[in-house]
Amino acid sequence: MLKFLLLTIMIMITLIIFNKNISPVNLMMILIMFTMITLILNYLINKKPLYCMMIFISMVSGNMIMFLYFTSLINNYYNKSIKSIINYMLLIIFLMFIMLLIYYMMPNLKFKYFNSHMTIYKIYTYPLCLSTFMLILYLILTLLFSMKICLFKHKPLRKIHN
Numbered sequence: 001m002l003k004f005l006l007l008t009i010m011i012m013i014t015l016i017i018f019n020k021n022i023s024p025v026n027l028m029m030i031l032i033m034f035t036m037i038t039l040i041l042n043y044l045i046n047k048k049p050l051y052c053m054m055i056f057i058s059m060v061s062g063n064m065i066m067f068l069y070f071t072s073l074i075n076n077y078y079n080k081s082i083k084s085i086i087n088y089m090l091l092i093i094f095l096m097f098i099m100l101l102i103y104y105m106m107p108n109l110k111f112k113y114f115n116s117h118m119t120i121y122k123i124y125t126y127p128l129c130l131s132t133f134m135l136i137l138y139l140i141l142t143l144l145f146s147m148k149i150c151l152f153k154h155k156p157l158r159k160i161h162n
Contacts, residue, residue, distance in 0.1 A: 005037050005040060005041055006041075008037060009034060009037055009038075009134075009137075011092075011096070012030055012033065012034060013141070014091075015030075015091065015092065022148075027145045027148065027149060028063055028066070028145075030145075031063055031141065031142060031145055032060060032063055034138060034141060035056065035059045035060065035063070035138065036056070038131075038134045038135065038137075038138050039052045039055060039056050041130070041131060041134055042055070042131045042134070042135075045127070045128060045130065045131045046128070046131065059138075066146065
């Protein structure tokens with residue numbers, strides 16, 4: 001399951017990079033999916049549901065505030081063409097095929113290193129550093145999405161009325 005979730009994250013990141021006509025609404029949906037997958041991975045590693053629930057509530061509430069702010073201030077022009085849709089679908093099919101091949105050819109992971117009685121400083125050592133890395137990756141993706149939304153049509157987010 002862990003490898004499947006990591007491959008899903010890789011596919012989401014790849015689709016974002018290659019899709020030039022993505023809207024802010026799609027970016028926020030992908031960010032929420034990435035948050036949920038990261039929290040599932042964090043729960044599988046740490047086995048602490050309260051910690052995951054608190055992170056989920058804070059991340060989703062922050063995403064909702066950003067979503068409302070961006071959708072109220074940005075014109076959302078969505079440019080579709082047949083060629084871009086076909087390329088997008090081919091990319092999705094290709095990535096799903098690769099994901100299935102990798103998922104079924106790899107053995108299952110054992111969580112023998114993870115224990116619920118670990119101290120907090122061990123999150124930077126090997127087995128637990130994966131969840132820390134996923135949270136850092138989440139912050140970087142949030143920054144990139146915010147910058148991509150801000151640079152949409154090269155206009156400022158807020159209009160100044162004098």
